[in-house]
Amino acid sequence: MPELILTYAEAAAVVQDHASILLGQKPTAESLPLLAALHRVLAEPILADRNQPPFPRSTRDGFACRAADIAAAMPLRVIGQLRAGDVWKAAPLATGEAIEIMTGAPVPAGADCVVMVEHTKVREDVLFVEQGRILGAGENIVPSGAEAQAGSIIVDAGTRLAASHIAAAAACGYANLPVCTRPRVAILATGDELVPIDHAPLTHQIRNSNSYSLAAQATLAGAQPFILPVAGDSQDEIESSIGSASGCDLLLLSGGVSMGKYDFVEQALRALGAKFIFTGVKIQPGHPVVFGKLPQQYFFGLPGNPVSTMVTFLLFAQPLIAALSGETAGGPRFALAHLTHNFRTKPRLTRFLPASIDFKINSPQATIIPWQGSGDLASTAAANGFVVIPPDAEQLTAQDRVSVLLV
Known part of the structure; x- marks a missing residue:
């Protein structure tokens, strides 16, 4: 199979195109009490039941x-x-x-x-x-009606509900709200080196952190995660595990997508009829990320290194989950900050480096955290964002304005 390697901008646009297709397929809805609807996606617009204000x-x-x-x-x-x-x-x-x-x-x-x-x-x-x-x-x-006229839309369908939306709904008399059902996301970690988190790993083993980080990220993105048992480095075992996820809306696999001798995820997906949309992105971390569609669902094959897994989820999986949720303005989310120090880098890849962001009111400041690569969870746990290094950059200086990927 030929490689389909894209730049970050190209890959983001491709994912957004598929997210737009999903948004055209209206998700199922359920009615929830007002406070239970917080952070869910509104299925129908909230309408003003009278003029706001109703008097001068x-x-x-x-x-x-x-x-x-x-x-x-x-x-x-x-x-x-x-x-x-x-x-x-x-x-x-x-x-x-x-x-x-x-x-x-x-x-x-x-x-x-x-x-x-x-x-x-x-x-x-x-x-x-x-x-x-x-x-x-x-x-x-x-004046009466200056804020909203009776019958006008106060909050559009497709909005992920924040506290301000809950307040608006309460003012309009909504005790319950129709919200989109949460998409089901299957999470499958692969690798013979993985052991359960409550086991004492041997020297050559590691605990399965990826399933839990992805489940946490999926939950924050508004999905309902289902952690599948770890699949070993066997094509047959991976195929069987993928088949068990057929009832879910999205499949997230971690590990087994690189070029190693025992990386079988792409072979297993291909055997199950997968269409590959891209097989890599010119980013670090996360270069081997794979995106495609099985007959029953979309999938992402995320790199096994834990920081790569988290970054590629934010960049690519989260926007698709937003669309599956019916959300019209999904991520990823970026902000601007000033770098606090000089930084040298190599050009060619778009890099997402763990950073500590001080969100000052007038001038947010970003400090890149020293790390040991995409397996360094300890350094990443101290980060609250990722500084984006453009692919053509070689040298950044203190107080340069940089984009920050928000977590």
């Missing part, structure tokens, strides 16, 4: 009055008070009158502005506005 709303503590009266610099008779939750039931405000009003209260009929309390003085129920203060009609008032 005061944005300040002060006095509701007429702008023309303020312009005339005339004293105003204070005829009442309105708190949030109150309704003015008396006659509309007349010329020369004012009503004390609190933030969030409905502005009474007849008033067209609210003067802030700190710009006024009241003596014996007579309001005096500080000299020279001029207000325009509508000042410190949010």
